[in-house]
Amino acid sequence: MSVSLRKLIAVFLVVAMVGFVFAGCAKKTEPSPQQQATAPxxxxxxxxxxxxxxxxxxFNDSAYAGLERAAKEFGDKIEVKYLEPSAGGENREQLLRLLAEDGYDLIFGVGFMFTDHIAKVAKEFPDAKFGLIDGxxxxxxxxxxxxxxxFKEEEGSFLVGAAAGLKTQTNxxxxxxxxxxxxxxxxESGYMAGAKYVNPNVEIFSDYIGTTGEAFxxxxxxxxxxxxxxxxxxxxxxxxSGASGIGVIEAAAAEKKFxxxxxxxxxxxxKPEQRPYILTSMLKRVxxxxxxxxxxxxxxxxxGGYHVFGLAEDGVGYAVNQYNKDLISDIMPKLDELKEKIIKGEIKVPADKAQYEEFVKNLKK
Incomplete structure (x- = not known):
């Protein structure tokens, strides 16, 4: 075989190998339609x-925190989207339907005001799942x-009511x-019961902002x-009171009360200047x-059905952080003792005014 022929064969082999390499790369970077179809x-x-x-x-920010946590933990398996209602919430149903029509698999409505809307939209989209918070x-x-x-809001409120009853200087x-x-x-009922349980002489003022959703x-x-x-x-x-509570916290800071x-x-x-006046918070773990x-x-x-979150499920509780731990460190053992009694059923926390009146009556016996 001549030298020139051997050179020609060598060049041919190199070109062929390069072609195979590029072909292999192409297969790796461009999945076949079949591969694309089987992607989760x-x-x-x-x-x-x-x-x-x-x-x-x-309330809304707590719901968002749960959505954000799921997005971080299951980021390769889910995609998330959140929508804001109009100022008066008139378009709640429209937004739920918009998500359902767009093929969303799991849709949450944040708040009891979504009850009728989710009941209606869920019937229209039986293949979608819905989470109704508080309804x-x-x-x-x-x-x-x-x-x-x-949620068993009354259980968490009992604990912060006890904190108020233990900390008040004016009764x-x-x-x-x-x-x-x-x-x-x-x-309200849980809070008043907690305050009365630890301090039978405490006087409790109670006011409501309104009778519509605007009160929040x-x-x-x-x-x-x-x-x-x-x-x-x-x-x-x-x-x-939802976002209305921003004003309550402002008032406490202005008066140097809790x-x-x-x-x-x-x-x-x-705000940093308000933190010294927030005794704690009732955590409702939306x-x-x-x-x-x-x-x-x-x-x-x-x-489907009903999922209730109380103290036993870590669904409610009271807040301890770097800003308030010195304020409540002296009463935390008592609060935790009360928590265990509630979980064990030794304290039955009232969930409405009638139950509260009965609760107070029994305290006096």
């Missing part, structure tokens, strides 16, 4: 806030496409509620009611409810 489909999770929206430093729809079971996520404490409905009365986003009225209670001698005021936050740890989001529901769906364990 991401679960689409949507959440619609209630009035006050993200940034309310309370109640009758007749559900584990095969339903709706799960009602509820007068207050409560500011948002919308006057049975749900918020659970906060009126910080001016919240501040006005809190100031009225402080002027009447209260030195601790607990609010269950406020008790709600839903999320409000010391962490308050974030836990949202996260655990997403986790169940991703793992194929979603069940």
């Amino acid at each position: 489909k991401k679960v689409k999770v949507g959440l619609v806030f209630d009035v006050g929206g993200r940034g309310d430093l309370s 109640y729809i009758e007749g559900l079971d584990e095969n339903s496409n709706v799960v009602c996520l509820q 007068k404490v207050g409560f500011v509620g948002g919308m006057k409905i049975p749900l918020i009365e659970k906060f 986003k009126d910080p001016v009225k919240g501040k006005e009611l809190a100031l009225k209670q402080f002027k009447s001698g209260a030195d601790v005021v607990y609010h269950a 406020a008790i936050g709600v839903d999320s740890d409000q010391s962490l989001t308050a 974030d836990v409810a949202v996260y655990s529901t997403i986790k169940d769906y991703v793992e194929g364990k979603f069940k």
Whole structure:
């Protein structure tokens, strides 16, 4: 074989090898249609806030925290989206339907005001799953496409009520509620029961901001009611009023008295000058409810019906952080003792006014 022929064959072999290499690279970087078809489909999770929206430093922000936690933990398996309602919340149903029509697999409505809307939209989209926070729809079971996520607000409120009863110097404490409905009365009843349990002589002031959803986003009225209670001698005021509670915290700081936050740890989001006046917060773990529901769906364990979060489920509690630990360190052993008694059933916390009256009557025996 001549030298020139051997050179020609060598060149041919090199070109052929380069071709194979490029062909291999092409196969790696461009999956076949069959490979693309078998790629796992991401679960689409949507959440619609209630009035006050993200940034309310309370209920809605807690729901967002649960969504964000799930997005970080299951980022390769889910995609998330959240929507803000109009100022009065008139488009709640429209936003739920928008997510359902867009193929979202799991959709949350944040707040009891979504109850009728989710009941309606869930029937229209039986293949989608819905999480209703704080609402109640009758007749559900584990095969339903709706799960009602509820809380024993009265249990967490009992603990912060006990904190108020133990810390008051005037024997007068207050409560500011948002919308006057049975749900918020659970906060009020538990709070009053906790205060009375540890301090039978305590006097409790109670006011509500209004009778519509607007009551959860009126910080001016919240501040006005809190100031009225402080002027009447209260030195601790607990609010269950959503974004209206921003005004309650402002009033406490202005009067150099104590406020008790709600839903999320409000010391962490308050202004630095307000933090010394936030005794604690009643933690309503909407974030836990949202996260655990997403986790169940991703793992194929979603069940409809009713899921209730109390002290035993870490669904409610009281906040301890770097800003308030010195304020409540002396009463924490008592609060934790009460927590264990509630979990064991030794203390039955009232959830409405009638139960509260009976509770107080039994304390006097």
